[in-house]
Amino acid sequence: xxxxxxxxxxxxxxxxxxxxxxxxxxxxxxxxxxxxxxxxxxxxxxxxxxxxxxxxxxxxxxxxxxxxxxxxxxxxxxxxxxxxxxxxxxxxxxxxxxxxxxxxxxxxxxxxxxxxxxxxxxxxxxxxxxxxxxxxxxxxxxxxxxxxxxxxxxxxxxxxxxxxxxxxxxxxxxxxxxxxxxxxxxxxxxxxxxxxxxxxxxxxxxxxxxxxxxxxxxxxxxx
Numbered sequence: 001x002x003x004x005x006x007x008x009x010x011x012x013x014x015x016x017x018x019x020x021x022x023x024x025x026x027x028x029x030x031x032x033x034x035x036x037x038x039x040x041x042x043x044x045x046x047x048x049x050x051x052x053x054x055x056x057x058x059x060x061x062x063x064x065x066x067x068x069x070x071x072x073x074x075x076x077x078x079x080x081x082x083x084x085x086x087x088x089x090x091x092x093x094x095x096x097x098x099x100x101x102x103x104x105x106x107x108x109x110x111x112x113x114x115x116x117x118x119x120x121x122x123x124x125x126x127x128x129x130x131x132x133x134x135x136x137x138x139x140x141x142x143x144x145x146x147x148x149x150x151x152x153x154x155x156x157x158x159x160x161x162x163x164x165x166x167x168x169x170x171x172x173x174x175x176x177x178x179x180x181x182x183x184x185x186x187x188x189x190x191x192x193x194x195x196x197x198x199x200x201x202x203x204x205x206x207x208x209x210x211x212x213x214x215x216x217x218x219x220x221x222x223x
Contacts, residue, residue, distance in 0.1 A: 001025055003094045003121060004063070004087045007032045009046045009054060011143040011162060012098035012124060012177060014187035015136050017058060019123040020096060021192070028092065029061045030054075031083060033076075037069035044146050044184040045212040050197060053217065057193040077112065088117040096121040100129055100179045133167055133176040141190035144199060145183050148211045152182040159201040159213030186215050 003020065007013045007030035020027050032051060033042040041051055048064075055062035063086075065079050087095065095118045099105050106122060113120045124132070143162040148155060153174055160166055162185050167176055174182045189196035198218035205212050 001093045001119070001121075002091055003027045003096050004029050004031050004092050004118070005096045006098070007054075007062075008098065008184070009041045009044050009051050009187065010098075010146075010185040011136055011141055011187045012100065012179075014054075014098075014143075014190055014192050015132075015141060016096055016098040016123050018139075018141075018190065018192040020121075023123070025094075025096075025121070025123075027060065027096070029063050029087075030058065031063045031065065031087075031095070033065045033067050033080075035069050035071075036066045042067055042071075044186065046146050046186045046215060047217075049217060050186060050188075050199065050215060053197045054187070054193070057195050057197065059194060080112065081116075084113065084116045084118055092118060094119040094121045096123060098124055100124055100132070100177055101126050102179060129175055129177040129179060133162075134164070136190075137163060137167075139191055141187060141192075142196070143185040143187040144201070144213070144215055146186045146213055146215055147184040148213075149182055150206065150209050150211050152180070155204075155206065155211040157183060158204050158211040159215075 003025055005017055005027045017027055035042050039048050040046055065083050068075055097109055099122055110120050145157055145160050148158045188199050199215045200218050202214035202216045
């Protein structure tokens with residue numbers, strides 16, 4: 001089942017890649033939406049250069065869907081439909097997502113893929129997020145918080161490592177995997193990558209209540 005993986009640059013999509021490979025489901029490309037104005041991963045705020053380094057380290061081609069800013073739902077759906085048509089034309093059978101438990105999100109994706117020829121796949125669906133977060137860390141997945149919703153989590157968490165200390169510090173109201181949008185991450189090492197990406201934290205900015213830590217490639221990094 002030739003699979004296209006929706007790739008956010010974060011830990012959940014990285015772990016989805018790992019799980020799919022463990023299940024011998026061939027992932028043949030990564031699909032990422034980019035904010036056209038900022039040239040960064042939509043929502044996560046990750047620089048395109050780091051996104052490309054991830055794809056290289058994962059050993060997979062990267063498909064970029066460029067989204068206008070501001071982006072209407074109609075804009076998003078039109079450009080994603082074009083990507084789906086391309087996938088079908090290139091022999092893909094399925095599109096995988098790293099969603100964990102939000103039923104409305106899953107149903108939306110299923111509706112959007114209905115009739116396209118692509119089967120939706122959810123390799124992490126309903127895995128308990130408290131144990132899942134610890135399983136990721138124990139397996140060597142390394143990530144930084146690239147974006148924090150300051151309405152749900154203190155701005156000081158932006159840029160922090162996704163590690164056991166962070167999990168211990170999260171308020172009880174915050175999902176350990178940030179599934180409700182409390183935070184987004186950038187995965188830079190783990191069993192899904194051939195080599196780690198070296199990153200450092202740059203400027204921290206508040207954009208309408210979303211606090212972004214600008215992650216930068218370290219100068220000594222080969223990526």
